[in-house]
Amino acid sequence: MILDVNDLSMRFDTKTVFQDLNFQLEDGSMTALLGPNGTGKTTLIKILMGMLTPTNGSYKFSSDVKLGYVPQFRNIDSEYPLSIRAFIELNAPLFKTKKVKEQIDRQITETHLEQIQNTRMGEASGGQKQRAYLAQALLDHPNMIILDEATASLDPAAKEELMGLIKHLNQEHKITVLFVTHDIPLAKKYMSDYLYLNKGMIRQGKMKDFKEDFE
Ligand SMILES: Nc1ncnc2c1ncn2[C@@H]1O[C@H](COP(=O)(O)OP(=O)(O)OP(=O)(O)O)[C@@H](O)[C@H]1O
Numbered sequence: 745m746i747l748d749v750n751d752l753s754m755r756f757d758t759k760t761v762f763q764d765l766n767f768q769l770e771d772g773s774m775t776a777l778l779g780p781n782g783t784g785k786t787t788l789i790k791i792l793m794g795m796l797t798p799t800n801g802s803y804k805f806s807s808d809v810k811l812g813y814v815p816q817f818r819n820i821d822s823e824y825p826l827s828i829r830a831f832i833e834l835n836a837p838l839f840k841t842k843k844v845k846e847q848i849d850r851q852i853t854e855t856h857l858e859q860i861q862n863t864r865m866g867e868a869s870g871g872q873k874q875r876a877y878l879a880q881a882l883l884d885h886p887n888m889i890i891l892d893e894a895t896a897s898l899d900p901a902a903k904e905e906l907m908g909l910i911k912h913l914n915q916e917h918k919i920t921v922l923f924v925t926h927d928i929p930l931a932k933k934y935m936s937d938y939l940y941l942n943k944g945m946i947r948q949g950k951m952k953d954f955k956e957d958f959e
Pocket residue numbers: 756759761779780781782783784785786787788
């Protein structure tokens with residue numbers, strides 16, 4: 745087990761987002777976090793990332809976890825001056841030893857950005873930007889990555905490329921994946937398990953058994 749969540753509750757002032765969530769994630773699993781708009785998926789992720797404190801309950805990652813996080817898609821100004829490579833390097837040590845450069849090269853190759861690494865981030869496509877965020881997160885050598893709506897606003901080809909990449913990271917590098925999405929067909933194609941957050945409660949199961957009428 746890589747994550748154990750116990751009786752987790754979150755309230756903003758008088759608004760209860762969710763109450764007494766209980767679930768576990770297995771090491772090496774690939775889980776889609778599903779649910780209608782505004783049910784608290786981002787709130788749950790922010791709690792797990794330590795960015796918000798829950799009002800009640802607890803969660804525990806296994807002691808050897810190294811988390812990577814790909815935030816919800818943010819528009820980058822078209823004038824943004826850094827190249828894709830320089831953007832990825834924001835998460836690398838300032839002093840670029842040969843070893844650091846090699847690690848950056850490896851993640852750029854892994855995320856299929858080598859041909860366009862000198863393109864400005866402001867000019868990159870949505871899929872390229874999203875892969876640059878992923879490359880940034882991979883520089884820390886995570887064994888678990890959390891992606892928040894990484895495929896929203898991408899065209900079908902860019903979605904497939906990103907999902908193929910995530911599947912590769914899971915299968916070849918044994919990275920546990922938690923992936924927030926609204927795209928149920930995409931989740932059915934690529935993810936093995938689901939967590940479904942709705943009306944303050946959570947359900948868990950195998951993606952192949954997920955019923956659309958939960959929505
Ligand atoms: N800082 C905050 N203060 C008050 N209410 C908040 C705050 N953050 C989120 N909420 C509320 O909590 C609820 C859950 O929001 P959250 O963004 O987690 O939902 P979500 O499931 O990620 O939605 P979406 O699918 O639209 O991204 C919403 O009703 C939102 O308005």
